[in-house]
Amino acid sequence: MKRRINKWSEIDWITIVLYLLIVVLGWVSIYSAVYNEEHDKIFDLSQRYGKQMILIFGALVIALLVVVTDSRFYSSFAYVIYAIVILLLIVVLLIGKEIHGAKSWFEFGPLRLQPAEFAKVGTAMALARYVSSKSFNIKNSKNVFNVIVIILIPAIFIYVQPDTGSALVYFAFILVLYREGLSGGILLIGILMMILFVLTLIIDKMVIIIALMVVGYLVFLIIDRNIKRFLIAALIYIGLSGTFFGLKEFAGLGLSVYFILILSLIISGFIYSFFIYFYRIRKAVLIYMLMLGSIIFTFTVNYAFDNILKPYQQKRINILLGMDSDPYGSGYNVNQSIIAIGSGGFSGKGFLKGTQTKFEFVPEQSTDFIFCTVGEEWGFLGTSLIIILFTILLLRILVLAERQRSGFCRIFGYSVFAILLFHFVVNIGMTIGLLPVIGIPLPFMSYGGSSLWTFTILLFVFLRLDISRLEYLI
Amino acid sequence: MKNIYENRKYVFGALLFLVVFIFIGKLLSLQVLDKSYRSTANRNVLRYIIRYPARGLIYDRTGKLLVYNEAVYDLMVSPNLVEEFDTSVFCDILEITHKDVDKRLQNAKEYSYYTSSPFLKQVSSETYAVLQEKLYQFPGFFVQPRPIRKYNKNVAGHALGYVGEVDEYTIENNPFYKMGDYIGISGIEKAYEEVLRGEKGVNVYMVDVHNRIKGSYQDGKKDRSAIVGTNIISTLDIDLQEYGEKLMVNKIGSIVAIEPSTGEILALVSSPTYDPSSLLGRGRSKVFKTLSSDTLEPLFNRPLMATYPPGSTFKLVNGLIGLQEKVIFRQTEFYCYGGYNSGSKHVSCHYHETPLNLPEAIQNSCNAYFCNVFRRILDNPVYPSVREGYNSWRDHVLSFGFGQKLESDFSYKVKGFVPMTSYYDRYYGKTGWSSLTVLSLAIGQGELGITPLQMANMTATIANHGYYFAPHIVKGIGGETVIDERFYSKHITTIDSVYFPIIINGMDMAVNGPPGSGSTARIARINDITVCGKTGTAENPHGEDHSIFVAFAPKDNPKIALSVYVENGGFGATYAAPIASLMVEKYLKRKIIRQWLENYILETDLIHSEKEN
Numbered sequence A: 001m002k003r004r005i006n007k008w009s010e011i012d013w014i015t016i017v018l019y020l021l022i023v024v025l026g027w028v029s030i031y032s033a034v035y036n037e038e039h040d041k042i043f044d045l046s047q048r049y050g051k052q053m054i055l056i057f058g059a060l061v062i063a064l065l066v067v068v069t070d071s072r073f074y075s076s077f078a079y080v081i082y083a084i085v086i087l088l089l090i091v092v093l094l095i096g097k098e099i100h101g102a103k104s105w106f107e108f109g110p111l112r113l114q115p116a117e118f119a120k121v122g123t124a125m126a127l128a129r130y131v132s133s134k135s136f137n138i139k140n141s142k143n144v145f146n147v148i149v150i151i152l153i154p155a156i157f158i159y160v161q162p163d164t165g166s167a168l169v170y171f172a173f174i175l176v177l178y179r180e181g182l183s184g185g186i187l188l189i190g191i192l193m194m195i196l197f198v199l200t201l202i203i204d205k206m207v208i209i210i211a212l213m214v215v216g217y218l219v220f221l222i223i224d225r226n227i228k229r230f231l232i233a234a235l236i237y238i239g240l241s242g243t244f245f246g247l248k249e250f251a252g253l254g255l256s257v258y259f260i261l262i263l264s265l266i267i268s269g270f271i272y273s274f275f276i277y278f279y280r281i282r283k284a285v286l287i288y289m290l291m292l293g294s295i296i297f298t299f300t301v302n303y304a305f306d307n308i309l310k311p312y313q314q315k316r317i318n319i320l321l322g323m324d325s326d327p328y329g330s331g332y333n334v335n336q337s338i339i340a341i342g343s344g345g346f347s348g349k350g351f352l353k354g355t356q357t358k359f360e361f362v363p364e365q366s367t368d369f370i371f372c373t374v375g376e377e378w379g380f381l382g383t384s385l386i387i388i389l390f391t392i393l394l395l396r397i398l399v400l401a402e403r404q405r406s407g408f409c410r411i412f413g414y415s416v417f418a419i420l421l422f423h424f425v426v427n428i429g430m431t432i433g434l435l436p437v438i439g440i441p442l443p444f445m446s447y448g449g450s451s452l453w454t455f456t457i458l459l460f461v462f463l464r465l466d467i468s469r470l471e472y473l474i
Numbered sequence B: 001m002k003n004i005y006e007n008r009k010y011v012f013g014a015l016l017f018l019v020v021f022i023f024i025g026k027l028l029s030l031q032v033l034d035k036s037y038r039s040t041a042n043r044n045v046l047r048y049i050i051r052y053p054a055r056g057l058i059y060d061r062t063g064k065l066l067v068y069n070e071a072v073y074d075l076m077v078s079p080n081l082v083e084e085f086d087t088s089v090f091c092d093i094l095e096i097t098h099k100d101v102d103k104r105l106q107n108a109k110e111y112s113y114y115t116s117s118p119f120l121k122q123v124s125s126e127t128y129a130v131l132q133e134k135l136y137q138f139p140g141f142f143v144q145p146r147p148i149r150k151y152n153k154n155v156a157g158h159a160l161g162y163v164g165e166v167d168e169y170t171i172e173n174n175p176f177y178k179m180g181d182y183i184g185i186s187g188i189e190k191a192y193e194e195v196l197r198g199e200k201g202v203n204v205y206m207v208d209v210h211n212r213i214k215g216s217y218q219d220g221k222k223d224r225s226a227i228v229g230t231n232i233i234s235t236l237d238i239d240l241q242e243y244g245e246k247l248m249v250n251k252i253g254s255i256v257a258i259e260p261s262t263g264e265i266l267a268l269v270s271s272p273t274y275d276p277s278s279l280l281g282r283g284r285s286k287v288f289k290t291l292s293s294d295t296l297e298p299l300f301n302r303p304l305m306a307t308y309p310p311g312s313t314f315k316l317v318n319g320l321i322g323l324q325e326k327v328i329f330r331q332t333e334f335y336c337y338g339g340y341n342s343g344s345k346h347v348s349c350h351y352h353e354t355p356l357n358l359p360e361a362i363q364n365s366c367n368a369y370f371c372n373v374f375r376r377i378l379d380n381p382v383y384p385s386v387r388e389g390y391n392s393w394r395d396h397v398l399s400f401g402f403g404q405k406l407e408s409d410f411s412y413k414v415k416g417f418v419p420m421t422s423y424y425d426r427y428y429g430k431t432g433w434s435s436l437t438v439l440s441l442a443i444g445q446g447e448l449g450i451t452p453l454q455m456a457n458m459t460a461t462i463a464n465h466g467y468y469f470a471p472h473i474v475k476g477i478g479g480e481t482v483i484d485e486r487f488y489s490k491h492i493t494t495i496d497s498v499y500f501p502i503i504i505n506g507m508d509m510a511v512n513g514p515p516g517s518g519s520t521a522r523i524a525r526i527n528d529i530t531v532c533g534k535t536g537t538a539e540n541p542h543g544e545d546h547s548i549f550v551a552f553a554p555k556d557n558p559k560i561a562l563s564v565y566v567e568n569g570g571f572g573a574t575y576a577a578p579i580a581s582l583m584v585e586k587y588l589k590r591k592i593i594r595q596w597l598e599n600y601i602l603e604t605d606l607i608h609s610e611k612e613n
């Protein structure tokens, strides 16, 4: 049963106002980024701001269409839409236009569309549909596996294009799963692994391993509160290490130092934890496993970094970690971006006065690095405003998502939140040098139709679903 | 239906705020706390094109233009903006090799990666015209115009000096100069650097990432136009200078001519000399090398830097001191039989009538006479010891400007040497020496070291009856004919002006005495000008003695005083006197009547004949 309501009085105008504000600020920034004296008419279609103007009108039309569509359409056709976007991702690999070495684009005359963007909509719908279904249980590993498949299929196709940045966005969906009951521990371990990953690349692995061992043993000592057993374990460890070293030195065994340290650790740790376990402190085993796992992870990361990552990826990570300081090497973009933002100062250089912007020192300034224009011309006041607007928008989406009575609507809302958050964090983090250069746009602001339309669709579908909570009593 | 995981929304909220907190913090530090990014951004965008001012022009005392400027172009490079370019086209235009390009780029990088420095200096206007059209193909390069010096006549190299690139030491110590700037290195160019250099201007442009100029920065508010250097009127008489250099061809030595009433230097000839224009332009360093390694030392500024014993010209000073100390009078006579003898000491003299009074002794340049005078000065019973007597003598000598730097406007000058008593004390002990020991000072030999400039100044002092103005080379700066105050202050000698006519009388007789009267410098005589002069011969332990002559003219109201040194020229009368006489004639009459005398000097070659020996 359906109630008749006035959509335009029930729709969440706060979100729409925030959306419009950000879109307009985005357009102003694009105007500034590509401005030159010869083309100063805002409707000049040969210029990006002219095109973006058209794209914005297009986005408003799409938003209108999305809102007038029946809300049941989205849940009913979730899998169909998902299938279509996957199909598009496959087709683009076959007949797509290759730009900058990636087959990511469909070209229709003057319009270029990037299916990787639209795939987010399909994936969010499919995810919402599947997770909200009555048979779904987050504790059921088969169900979790299916969810992962839904997320990974588009991610893998996009990765193959190759467009690593857009593929990474799909990891944002894990946040949605956390809201739906995924164990926090998994999330936490994921974060810990990230920290260890970074540390491994910065610090010598020997230092990390020794630090891990020391920490591990100290944790044992604290849990066990028995200095005698601790000393015995330490003695075993030292004895074993000594024996191995002796074998290496005198018997000519080709053992590496790492091997010796770790073998000794495994054996002594095993004996130690066995003792502790024997005295009924089960947690010790868990910590022992974690420590061992961390050490193995450290080696894996090192191996992966040296053997799996491509040189340009290694370089990007090195730059991020401050290990590559050549300002005219591959850190050029970030450097110029930081200079642009930093030189804006507190109140900026003024509209159209940004020299970094005007004289094209920052590459990709109207797309991925649009935040630079704001930083340079409007200063700290401008950047803070953008961050505050995004924060309010994200909080609003969070509030709206929580007020949904249907699982589908809530999960879709959280998907919008997660994707927006990911783009917001990664894009701005990249322009201010906190995160590596992953080429993903700033939602609603960066030049480009696919991104603008995708985020418009995501947002307005969610707003449409939000109204539906009054139409249907589920 | 309450979702059991609803509380997790707070985790999302917290996560969002954590991100916002980090972002705002980072932006605060980037944009508000760290002020360095603004200058980094400016470095990206702003291109400072230095506008070099034209250096001030230099005129001679008659208003003839001596030194002016011509535009050349420096090709500059900013290494950070250089991209791949077509090296062969580049090399063809500039006429340099690929290797050269690499080396110059490397040098520029070593100087500074971000700021521009000269890549190739002094590109001609023709090359510039070709280069200008193709410059867009070579990002990182730009052209900077710069004026360089030009000479109307290639004379007076030592007096005018030259300009060259500023050295590292100066750059470090004087913020006015930047690498590649030019600075006066010698002569007037150095002495009046601050007047001549003007003020550099700057045009600030904005360039885009491709190094294309996009317009003036802040509508040209930060631009400063160059201020042209101030013109200078030199005291030189360029015709006289040129004539002096001509006379000195193939001779080593110097001519210094001074206007006694002002101290203005009319001519400053150092021989051998060099062409000042050869020290400009791209061949400069090569020429400089050749000149520096020349054994005749053409770069050595002899009038200011060389010291010689003054020889008999010094008798003038000793005569004046004798008169002032009242140990002799005009009519005091001494006998001379082939020289002066006292104990083991013997100073020989040439043949002349005897006895002679003071003017006659100058006319004949009698050694014995001045040995007597000198001993009377030192052994004057007024003083308790010879050391006091010597000190009194020395004070008189110093008042003529000897043994000290004359306050001229040249930055290079030497003090010369007039020994103090301690000098002799060191050799002979405090009581171990007497007037006899230092007797060679009586006739200007021995330890005395005097520069040609000091000698000309002495002559001017005598012409002025006892005072001089510090000799200087510049008489007007800008439109003003006023120069530093120190050139207007009279330096008065310790000798009473009443004694000077006696000595001048002797100098007159030395030149104009009747034939057979023993005049030593009759060759310097000019028919209708009373030239007063004195010959001298500086003993040279390394070869032929140096020929010296000092003179001023006319006798009444003197217009020119000069000293002429001809190294290895023998007696003063041989070469130095005729040269001085010709200089006087040239200056006072503007033309030479005595062609035979001129030819005699022009044909004299003391350099090559000496080498042949």
Ligand SMILES: [Zn+2]
Pocket (backbone or CB within 6 Å): B336, B337, B338, B339, B349, B350, B352, B365, B366, B367, B368, B369
């Ligand atoms: Zn004699």
